[in-house]
Each structure stands twice: as structure tokens, then as C-alpha cells.
Amino acid sequence: MEPATPVPTIPLAAVTVDADGRVLTFPRSAELLLGHARSEVLGRTLGELIVPARLRDGTDDPLGPLYDACAGPDGEGHRELPARHADGSEIPADLLVTPLNGGGYTVVVAALAPRADVRRQSEWFHRALVGRSPVVMLVFDPDGRWRWSSPAAVRLIGPGAPSTEAAASIVHPEDFGTIRTLFAAAVDAPLPGGGRLSGAEPETVEVRLRGPNGTDWRCYALTIQNLVDEPAVEGIVIYAIDVTRAVDAERREQLHSARIDTLIGSLRVGILVEDPDRRAVMANTALPRVIGSPVPAERLIGEHTAELLPPAELFADPAALREETLRFLEQGRPASGTEFTLTNGRVIARDYAPIHFDGAVAGHLWVVRDVTDQATIRRGLEERNRVLAEVATLKTEFVAAASHELRTPLTSIATFSQMLAEEPEAPGDQRQIALEAIARNANRTLRIVDDLLTLAGLEGGTLPLVLRGVHLPDVVGEAVDAFAEHSEVTVDLAGNATGPMLRVDPARFRQAVEALLTIVATAHAGTRIDVRVTFAAAHWTVRVGSPSALAAGDHLFTTGDRGAGNALSFLIARAIVSRHGGQLATPRGGQTDAFAISLPVRPHLPEADA
Structure with missing residues (x-):
């Protein structure tokens, strides 16, 4: 075998060949690596050029098996073999063959270092890594005798075999038992082929060790692994990595999360945090209580909130809720929501804020508040203001009507009294007419005063009610009959006759109904009056009312022959209904709406009226 040539300066070359393995391109890097000139090799078979004769199998192209391998599942051929240099020497090489789209192959020839150099470089490589690694490593025989310490271990506990005193100085007393237990478990691990001492999956625990300078305790992630069956180790290895910063950061994060969770959990408002797909990632315990859901907060985590909190089951107007939700999500900015009424009658307000991270929406925050009390107070104030405005208007009209009614009889009384005083010798028939006029107007004035006193007693609660159980349609029928006796207006009484008994003062309630009949008859002179008595929803x-609307210029509260006119009659009727725990609504001007008395089945009446 020819001697191996030193590793060239250019250790890598890419040569392209056609489908028959003949050289198509031979770059400068290939000339330097293999020693052949480009002009000499174009068109020749690459295998004949670089494969030593001793390794040829007699085929036309010894690289043929690598070309064939490209058709396999990996789509490439790979082999390590000595590559023949132009001078006859051999270079340890790695050949990688990949097919070209238009046919042919690319052959990458990479020079390998001699195996002795590879091993030496590998040792240097790992020595450099271990020497600069912050990982503390100690190697022991299975019987516990120390064999080797990494540089980080030497910096921590000193050179040589770690003594019991040295271990006691750096290991927290409460962690000695943990380390001994892990070491014993590693020694007692079973071998793969039977027996003991195998590389079983090691357990990593956190232990406390003193720093290299004897500083405060630091946290290390410690692992003990059995590598007895590894020829390069043949021992029990202890690994320890300083994770103090990571543990401190994790604890700070846990403390921060605990504070956030405590804060959110203590809030009386409902908090819901969703991911971008509208799945719940956080919900406090107040959320189900505020929206009236039986689903506990922990069940919401990881679920689409609309599935466990269906709007159609919780909200009186789910369509409006969905519309507002889509608008908030589309706008993508914080917004305060409107009020929504729940199916249980309570009122909530909902606020929204998108959660941004790295310039994108990473989630959604919803804050739900129970505003039932505020809504009730506000609506009560609105109703009170409406009532006060209405009462102010009515009292203005009443004052005008009462003034007119009082002025007329008092003027008559004053006039006839003056006449009698100035003409004492007037004929007897004239004196009789004057005296009758004085008496008639005095009685009229007394009736007005009586009505004023009645109104004051009803509004002040000093006028008692005589309550008893009655069938309300019967009482209304009696009032209609009494009104019909002294009126020529047709009254149409209708409605359902079924319903529970109601505790009222029959005389006062008839008075209220007759007053409303008089007002309607006066405002709609000569028309029919419709009276409807119904029971629904516990009321x-x-x-x-009248089928016809008021004519232009007509007024609902005009003066009449009885009392101080319609304004006073209405105020008395309103006070009677209010004392019975009900409400009296007035018709809207210019429309056919009627007066409406609403009485609950069990009105909350003062004890004095019971």
C-alpha cells in the first residue's frame, strides 16, 4: 500500500460526473486535493482516477455502487475509503454522491485526518470543553473511591480526593441524605444484560452547596449517573450545575404570579383572560358569581368561554352582547362596555382591553362588574325625576285650577254679601237668591277644601285605609256603575274576570277609578270610555281611556263642576294608587294611550294600613 500523504491544505472538493461516471467538471479545489490537472481528467471515469487498484472489484467503474445507492430511500451514496492521489499516495477520504436533476452526479471528496490525529483531536476537543465548562463533575468507583474531578469541581472543593470535611463544608446538612440516596440508587442500578450497575435514567434534584469563596448557599441541579458500562468512564459520575440565578428568577416569578393571583382573586369584579383563540387562561372566582353562571372558574381554563358561558343562557339580549364583543375585538383597543341585563334580572357592565406582546395581540382581558345597585338607583332617580316633573306640572295645573275654582265661589260670596250689606231693604225674593248663592258657593268651597285635606292625608299617610280582600273587577265595575248614574258618556268595561283576590280599600279605590273616568269624560266630551281590567305577571x-285622541288645543286636566277640577282629581287618584303599593301612568299627550293603574298581588303597605 502506498504511504499516506499529509492532509492537504484544501480538504474538500466537489466534482460533477455524467450518468456513466465520467468527469464533467474538475474545479481548482479538486486539482489541489487530488493532484490531477483539469485538462487531464475531463471525460475520464472518476473511479479509475481516485479509487486505489487494491480496492477495485473489477467493474468498469468502482464508484458504481455509490451511484446506484442514489436511487435508494436516502437519495445519496456515502462511503469512507482511501482516495488515490496523482502521485500514488492515499488520502483518508469521505465520499458523498448526490444525483443531479438533469442526469449525472455530484461527488464531494472530503479529506479525513489520520485516525491517530482524529483521536488526539477528539481528546483535545473534550478536554477544552470540560476545562471551560461551569459544570461540576466528579467520578467515583462503584465502591465510592474518588478518581477524577473537573476543573469546576476543583474550583469548588479543591484539588485531589474530596474529603468528608470538605464535603461537609460545602454541602448543606439537610441535603446530605439526598445525595447519599441518589449515589446508592446509581450504584444499585441493574445492568442491561443482567446484574447491577447500569445507565438507568438518572434523577435530577436541587441541593444547596456553598460557593467557591465560602459565600452563602447556592442552589445546584445535581445528577448522579451510572456510567460503569462506558469503557471511557467505568465509574459513577456526579454532575452539578449552579442554577441559583434560574431558581431565584423562578421564585421571583412565582412570587409575582402569586401576588397577581391574590390580587385578582380578591377583587369583587369578574376577571377573564383569554388567549388569541378566545380560550380562557385565567378566571377569578368572582367571575361566575357576577354573571350568574354555575360553572366554577377553574373549569373555564383551556376552554372556549362561549361554550361554558353561553350568552343565550346568561344574557337577556345575547345578540347585543355578541355585537359589542365583535366590535371590541375588531377595534383592538381598550373600551368600556355598555350595561347588560342578565337572565336572572341583575345588571352588569363589561370592559375590554387587548393584551399586546411583540407588537401583536396575545390575548384579551375582560372585566365584568355587577352594577345592579347603581342601575337600580339611577333608574329610580330617573323615575323619581320623571315623577317629580310630572307632579310639578300637575301641581302647577292644580294650583291654576284650584285658584280658579276657589276664586269663582269666593267672588260670588263676596258679591252677594256686599249686595245684602248695601241694600238692606231689597225685596225678599232678591235677598233669597243672594242667600242661596252664598250657601251654594260656600258648600262648593268646602268641597274643594275637603279634597285638599284628603290629598294631604293620602300623601302624608295620615289618612288610614280600610283594607279587605276583594275581587278587583267587581270594585271597578261598581265604580263604573256609580259614574254612569250621573253621566251620559258610554263606558265599555271588559277584561278577564279571573285572578287572585287583592287587599284594597274598596271606597278609596272606587274614588280613584271614578276620578279617572271623570277626567277622560271631560277631556273627550261626548265620546265613549274604554275600561279594561286584566291580570298578568302577578299584577x-x-x-x-278613550278611543279618540285629544283634539288640538284640548287639555287633559280641565276644571269641572266637582272639586277643584281634573288636576285635583288626578292627584287624589294617584295618591290612592300609591298608598295601595301601585303605580298610575298618565297617557301621552296627543295619543290614544289610557290611564293605567298597576297593582301587585301582594303590595307592600304600611302596617297602619293593614
């Missing part, structure tokens, strides 16, 4: 409803 009795009495509607009193």
Missing part, C-alpha cells in the same frame, strides 16, 4: 292592571 292587576286597570286601563281607563
